[in-house]
Amino acid sequence: xxxxALPTNxxxxxxxxxxxxxxxxxxxxxxxWRAMLKIKHIPFQLFDVTVTPIMFTLLFxxxxxxxxxxxxxxYIQSLLPGILVQTIVFITVYTGVGLNTDIQKxxxxxxxxxxxxxxxxxxxxLAGDLxxxxxxxxxxxxxxxxxxFRPAAGALGVFLAFVLVLVFAFxxxxxxxxxxxxxxxxxxxxxxxxxxxxxxTFASNIFVEPxxxxxxLQVFVQFNPVSHLTTAARGLMHGTDAGADIVWTLVASAxxxxxxxxxxxxxxxxxx
Amino acid sequence: xxxxxETERLQKRFGENRAxxxxxxxxxxxxxxxxxxxxxxGKTTAIRVLTTLLxxxxxxxxxxxxxxxxxxxxxRQKVSLTGQYASVDEDLTGHENLVLVSRLLGMxxxxxxxxxxxxxxxxxxxxxxxxxxxxxxxxxxxxxxIAASLVTRPEILFLDEPTTGLDPRSRNQVWELVRQIAADGxxxxxxxxxxxxxxxxAERMAVIDHGRVIAEGTSHELKSSxxxxxxxxxxxxxxxxxxxxxxxxxxxxxxxxxxxxxxxxSVKVASASVAAEVLSALCNARIQLTxxxxxxxxxxxxxxxxxxxxxxxxxxxxxQAT
Numbered sequence: 001x002x003x004x005a006l007p008t009n010x011x012x013x014x015x016x017x018x019x020x021x022x023x024x025x026x027x028x029x030x031x032x033w034r035a036m037l038k039i040k041h042i043p044f045q046l047f048d049v050t051v052t053p054i055m056f057t058l059l060f061x062x063x064x065x066x067x068x069x070x071x072x073x074x075y076i077q078s079l080l081p082g083i084l085v086q087t088i089v090f091i092t093v094y095t096g097v098g099l100n101t102d103i104q105k106x107x108x109x110x111x112x113x114x115x116x117x118x119x120x121x122x123x124x125x126l127a128g129d130l131x132x133x134x135x136x137x138x139x140x141x142x143x144x145x146x147x148x149f150r151p152a153a154g155a156l157g158v159f160l161a162f163v164l165v166l167v168f169a170f171x172x173x174x175x176x177x178x179x180x181x182x183x184x185x186x187x188x189x190x191x192x193x194x195x196x197x198x199x200x201t202f203a204s205n206i207f208v209e210p211x212x213x214x215x216x217l218q219v220f221v222q223f224n225p226v227s228h229l230t231t232a233a234r235g236l237m238h239g240t241d242a243g244a245d246i247v248w249t250l251v252a253s254a255x256x257x258x259x260x261x262x263x264x265x266x267x268x269x270x271x272x
Numbered sequence: 273x274x275x276x277x278e279t280e281r282l283q284k285r286f287g288e289n290r291a292x293x294x295x296x297x298x299x300x301x302x303x304x305x306x307x308x309x310x311x312x313x314g315k316t317t318a319i320r321v322l323t324t325l326l327x328x329x330x331x332x333x334x335x336x337x338x339x340x341x342x343x344x345x346x347x348r349q350k351v352s353l354t355g356q357y358a359s360v361d362e363d364l365t366g367h368e369n370l371v372l373v374s375r376l377l378g379m380x381x382x383x384x385x386x387x388x389x390x391x392x393x394x395x396x397x398x399x400x401x402x403x404x405x406x407x408x409x410x411x412x413x414x415x416x417x418i419a420a421s422l423v424t425r426p427e428i429l430f431l432d433e434p435t436t437g438l439d440p441r442s443r444n445q446v447w448e449l450v451r452q453i454a455a456d457g458x459x460x461x462x463x464x465x466x467x468x469x470x471x472x473x474a475e476r477m478a479v480i481d482h483g484r485v486i487a488e489g490t491s492h493e494l495k496s497s498x499x500x501x502x503x504x505x506x507x508x509x510x511x512x513x514x515x516x517x518x519x520x521x522x523x524x525x526x527x528x529x530x531x532x533x534x535x536x537x538s539v540k541v542a543s544a545s546v547a548a549e550v551l552s553a554l555c556n557a558r559i560q561l562t563x564x565x566x567x568x569x570x571x572x573x574x575x576x577x578x579x580x581x582x583x584x585x586x587x588x589x590x591x592q593a594t
Contacts, residue, residue, distance in 0.1 A: 022379075030372065030375040041404060270327070
């Protein structure tokens with residue numbers, strides 16, 4: 001291609017002024033479309049939300065099942081809602097990783113210099129993440145059913161538990177959005193997140209009854225929102241009473257969003 | 273018409289660091305304007321403030337009559353930015369990237385797809401339309417990036433170091449693009465470390481250093497502002513450069529100018545007789561020259577005189593073209 005062949009069509013460069021600004025909903029949908037395209041182009045992105053949960057479910061069911069509950073079939077009834085919670089809470093960190101990558105690559109400069117509703121890129125990314133959470137959840141629940149998980153409350157109960165987990169994941173994502181804007185590289189978002197996610201998910205009632213733990217740890221487990229979410233998810237799936245834990249989870253989610261979202265948006269509006 | 277860009281004692285501090293220290297700029301519309309300066313001079317900060325990505329810490333900046341702080345939305349309506357790093361999504365294809373930006377600017381899906389196809393063909397990227405941007409060469413990335421800034425025609429296009437890291441051929445393509453964009457009536461503000469680039473593209477330019485404008489004008493004005501003529505000569509044996517330099521500075525004092533070419537020396541001389549003196553001294557020392565010339569100083573000479581630092585090497589000489 002020769003230099004003077006560029007650009008071939010000068011009319012293209014002269015174009016009418018900008019169209020009417022896009023609406024907020026339209027830009028969020030467009031940016032969610034972008035998140036879907038990324039999954040299409042790099043299916044490997046889904047590795048963490050597919051292979052890891054499958055591995056965890058299989059490992060814990062067969063490794064701990066016999067020892068903790070007498071048999072894997074009995075254990076999976078209480079483990080599966082917990083594994084669902086753990087997996088989804090873990091992958092919320094990708095919200096921050098993705099945001100940080102966009103910032104480092106300069107893509108956010110372009111978004112922020114466009115005349116559009118400024119929170120769109122953040123909300124569009126969150127919409128894309130909800131899709132990933134759904135993929136992971138479907139896989140875990142499907143695998144659970146194959147392994148002998150029998151939710152007493154049926155499909156509706158499972159669906160409600162899934163929605164509750166999504167609400168909590170959406171809330172936690174805001175924390176990673178703040179991280180994504182503060183730290184320098186996507187890798188450090190990952191590394192720092194493990195300091196929080198490991199204790200939050202393992203020091204909970206997901207794998208074992210807190211009864212056998214030392215007192216101080218029981219206190220932590222008791223106040224750990226992940227424990228409440230897990231109890232709530234178990235209750236919804238098996239039709240047992242978990243009203244208090246559902247409320248606890250919803251309040252915790254609202255508090256996290258109420259605190260983290262304004263901080264995140266303020267940081268986002270401001271400079272980096 | 274009012275000026276395209278005006279800044280008055282514009283300041284931007286990051287902690288203790290004054291990235292912009294009372295920057296004053298007046299840029300008329302309808303031309304290519306160059307912001308010239310070494311790394312860390314404040315060029316990128318200036319562009320980020322003018323495109324509303326950063327808030328000024330003091331002073332005032334207006335773009336097309338709109339205050340960048342109070343009327344940021346109006347500024348964003350009218351300008352486009354192509355940042356220093358290709359600000360496109362590497363995971364998406366060329367076409368998808370342009371559809372994305374078109375949609376975000378308010379086009380329907382149909383219009384966006386049409387506009388993306390049109391732009392790809394205008395920028396010679398049709399064949400790469402379905403390829404992920406991560407597979408693009410440096411020059412192609414830069415073109416898709418500029419294309420994304422021209423989805424709708426901005427009144428001012430900001431280009432932050434548009435040719436950094438490009439091979440000479442791609443650089444020429446970008447230069448040609450910039451000329452066409454300007455010819456079609458868009459004001460272009462570009463930053464560069466390369467004096468040659470500013471000299472070729474920009475009608476007027478400001479040299480910035482430490483967040484301040486240290487010189488402003490046309491390339492001709494800047495060159496004549498440092499006065500005198502420049503004597504340039506090319507050594508047959510580069511190994512003798514230091515020796516030649518020392519000899520020359522003994523005659524002309526501290527006016528040896530930097531040169532990016534290791535076999536060349538430039539020196540500011542007050543008159544032709546001084547030039548003759550320098551040449552005869554070199555001749556007596558048996559330092560052979562392959563070429564010499566006496567003329568107006570280059571922008572490199574201007575830069576060195578103003579900042580006391582040699583200019584950056586052009587990218588193509590620093591890193592091999594990819």
